[in-house]
Amino acid sequence: MLRMRFRSRWWLPVSARMLLVVAGLAAAGAGCQQRRLSDPALVRGTDLYVQGALAHQEDDQSRAIAALQSALQENPNLIMARFLLGTIYRQQGEYSAAVEQFKRVVELDPYVASNHYNLGLAYHLLARLQEAVASYLQAIHLKPDDLKSNMNLGLAYTALGQPARGLPYARKAADLDPRSVDALANLAVVYDAMGNHSAAEVAYRRALELDPQRPETAMNLAGCLLAQKRVTDALRLYEELLRQHDSALLRQRYGYALLMAERADDAVTQFQRALEHDPRSFQALNGLGEARLAQYRNSAQLDEPKRLAAVAAWKQSLQFNPDQPRVQELLRIHSRPSDAPGASGASGALGG
DSSP, X not given: OOOOOOOSOTTSOOGGGOOOOOOOSTTTTTTOOOOOTTSHHHHHHHXXXXXXHXXXXXXXXXXXXXXXXXXXXXOTTOHHHHHHHHHHHHHTTOHHXXXXXXXXXXXXXXXXXXXXXXXXXXXXXXXXXHHHHHXXXXXXXXXXXXXXXXXXXXXXXXXXXXXXXXXXXXXXXXXXXXXXXXHHHHHHHHHHHHTOHHHHHHHHHHHHHHOSOOHHHHHHHHHHHHHTTOHHHHHHHHHHHHHXXXXXXXXXXXXXXXXXXXXXXXXXXXXXHHHHHOTTOHHXXXXXXXXXXXXXXXXXXXXXXXXHHHHHHHHHHHHHOXXXXXXXXXXXXXXXXXXXXXXOOSOOXXXX
């Protein structure tokens, strides 16, 4: 799953929702012919590629990698071996290694859109967004109606903080296949990032009509409802989701929704449940600090243990992720008691 660099507002879509479509292998090296197949090195390279492809199909990736690397020693220009090796590296999360393979594939055959798409995808997964954009644009230049390239280009621009530039591509992807749940869900993400939450809601709901079993899309819809101040509707949707699924992220986002509903005690429970799923979730710790601070402020007599609990949660969050200026500021402000119940301070929704 790819991480999108949005502003730190908890209701915006998160990376889990940025669905990058993985290309198949069928297009690998299309349009290129291997020459001089009578050359023994080329024959050995091709045989080794076949061995690697069979091992990949049998899910023996170590054997596949070894065979493909040997094939490339025999014939460094064997495009299909580089394509498959890059694909395996990407599937294993070795994105930098995948980039190196797909860069060479593009050099060997720059006229195939899928080669540029796969290079763009590898860059995208590394959050090298400018390079991803350049590769997707080249893929679209070669194949304007490629759904995956258009959809991912919309997401890459959105991750760069330029959703308006990404919108035409996200729209085109949805137009190319009106029944593509991924295209609709990602179009909604782009609308959400632009602040057009009503259009985002329409796209999220259409995606869920086509495939109701997508908790990440339903969770996005709940966040979209919160952005429209429809807190009751969002809470109802979170509660429906929790009857079917349970995760740290879902508990965390439900906790923030409860905070918006001024239900701090219930929010504390949800953040604690999120931490049961993932004790190292700094986002859940941030939310727990927010909820404890709300309890502290709402008490008739300022409940000092609640403030101390908020401070403790934020300190623990910073241990897991020190690069949080906002949390550091909250600690600075709230490390001392407030003067009176309901005192104002630099608090606000945190989260990932």
